[in-house]
Amino acid sequence: MLSDVLQDLLDEGLQLLGEHLVLVVSAIMIAAAIAVPLGIMVASKPRLRSIALGIANVGQTIPSLALFGFLIPIPFIGGIGQHTAIIALVIYALLPILRNTVTGILGVDAAVRDSAVAMGMTRGQILRMVELPLAAPTIVSGLRIATVTTVGTATIAAAIGAGGLGVFIFRGIASVDKLQILAGALPAAALALLADGALGWLEKRWAARS
Amino acid sequence: MPAVEFRAATFKIGNKTILDNLTLAIESGETLVLLGRSGSGKTTALRLINGMNLPTAGEVLVDGKATTAWDLVRLRRSIGYVIQESGLFPHFSVERNIGLVPKLEGWEEPRIAARTAALLESVSLPAKDFAKRMPRELSGGQRQRVGVARALAADPKILLFDEPFGALDPVTRLDLQREFLRLRAELNKTSVFVTHDVREAMELATRIALLHEGRLAFLGTPEDFRASLHPEAHAFLEVLNAE
Numbered sequence: 001m002l003s004d005v006l007q008d009l010l011d012e013g014l015q016l017l018g019e020h021l022v023l024v025v026s027a028i029m030i031a032a033a034i035a036v037p038l039g040i041m042v043a044s045k046p047r048l049r050s051i052a053l054g055i056a057n058v059g060q061t062i063p064s065l066a067l068f069g070f071l072i073p074i075p076f077i078g079g080i081g082q083h084t085a086i087i088a089l090v091i092y093a094l095l096p097i098l099r100n101t102v103t104g105i106l107g108v109d110a111a112v113r114d115s116a117v118a119m120g121m122t123r124g125q126i127l128r129m130v131e132l133p134l135a136a137p138t139i140v141s142g143l144r145i146a147t148v149t150t151v152g153t154a155t156i157a158a159a160i161g162a163g164g165l166g167v168f169i170f171r172g173i174a175s176v177d178k179l180q181i182l183a184g185a186l187p188a189a190a191l192a193l194l195a196d197g198a199l200g201w202l203e204k205r206w207a208a209r210s
Numbered sequence: 211m212p213a214v215e216f217r218a219a220t221f222k223i224g225n226k227t228i229l230d231n232l233t234l235a236i237e238s239g240e241t242l243v244l245l246g247r248s249g250s251g252k253t254t255a256l257r258l259i260n261g262m263n264l265p266t267a268g269e270v271l272v273d274g275k276a277t278t279a280w281d282l283v284r285l286r287r288s289i290g291y292v293i294q295e296s297g298l299f300p301h302f303s304v305e306r307n308i309g310l311v312p313k314l315e316g317w318e319e320p321r322i323a324a325r326t327a328a329l330l331e332s333v334s335l336p337a338k339d340f341a342k343r344m345p346r347e348l349s350g351g352q353r354q355r356v357g358v359a360r361a362l363a364a365d366p367k368i369l370l371f372d373e374p375f376g377a378l379d380p381v382t383r384l385d386l387q388r389e390f391l392r393l394r395a396e397l398n399k400t401s402v403f404v405t406h407d408v409r410e411a412m413e414l415a416t417r418i419a420l421l422h423e424g425r426l427a428f429l430g431t432p433e434d435f436r437a438s439l440h441p442e443a444h445a446f447l448e449v450l451n452a453e
Contacts, residue, residue, distance in 0.1 A: 115297030
């Protein structure tokens with residue numbers, strides 16, 4: 001029966017969607033935990049800044065399927081499954097977050113930073129009370145870009161057995177089944193739009209304050 | 211003891227000498243105007259006072275103590291600073307901007323609120339209309355008034371002004387210059403004021419220090435300045451006469 005097929009698809013879909021969310025959310029959280037502090041650290045140091053951005057750039061140029069493949073044979077971090085996929089997704093998400101953090105911090109008006117120093121604020125106070133709040137919309141914008149691309153890239157994670165909506169897509173391609181492909185692609189697209197909308201809203205709200 | 215004393219203070223960036231061997235004592239309560247063209251070293255001289263720059267040779271004493279020996283955070287919190295574009299924090303309301311240094315200094319909230327309101331009144335911005343506004347909701351002149359109030363917040367003995375009225379239209383500028391003179395009469399602070407506007411210097415200064423290519427070219431009252439024979443002083447006086 002057709003309805004049974006749909007019911008099975010729906011059940012499996014919900015499970016895969018959950019896996020997909022786990023991949024994306026953990027990758028973005030780890031990437032942000034690395035890239036935001038790193039961006040703050042290197043923003044004021046031109047040499048370190050270009051090194052860090054250079055490395056992040058190279059990470060992003062590796063074709064995604066190849067990167068998943070490269071990671072499999074590496075001991076400890078590699079292997080088949082979710083954690084390998086998350087590492088690959090983190091590598092991709094680093095650049096937009098790092099770049100936007102640096103841009104946001106450097107974009108703080110020189111007169112504002114100058115007067116913060118002149119008022120006797122410490123380095124930590126300037127960061128916490130002036131630079132981070134003013135850079136926040138730009139940093140969130142980096143998170144948004146990273147999240148949207150990660151939702152898409154994570155579909156490829158199915159190729160190394162990490163699950164997620166990509167399972168439908170790969171199975172659909174293998175069996176020339178458009179319905180399966182759509183069952184993976186449509187929720188992935190919807191998820192990307194949702195993340196884009198939510199983070200875009202946050203970004204606008206923060207931008208309006210400053 | 212002078213409020214601020216430059217002793218053969220020199221500031222170099224690489225091989226370029228920005229300020230050369232400046233010796234100058236600023237007395238308590240006076241308004242010393244640092245006058246000069248762009249690149250004459252006047253802003254550098256000002257920034258040597260609050261340790262934003264440290265002398266590469268010689269020394270600058272504030273309250274009898276070299277800036278290199280001061281804890282710079284303490285030094286800066288005891289000196290008010292007003293700059294051209296006001297440097298107000300765009301994400302802070304007017305009252306948070308003004309109350310920032312007192313807050314950093316650990317004042318109680320009610321005391322900060324009272325101080326902020328009083329300061330707003332004293333720069334002719336009624337607190338009830340302006341305290342909650344954001345900087346972007348103010349005109350250029352109003353922003354500079356808030357900038358002055360912020361500099362005064364923790365009641366510093368010394369105030370530094372770096373071309374504070376430079377970006378304002380002439381009418382607003384005159385307004386604020388008058389306000390400056392009124393406040394000076396009320397508060398009796400030591401002020402150091404950087405400008406390239408000779409008319410402004412003549413209006414506001416108790417003494418003028420003319421800088422030319424990093425050196426002190428003239429030091430004296432505005433009346434003496436009119437009589438100065440130094441070619442750079444002459445150049446500025448010509449501007450005054452041409453107006």
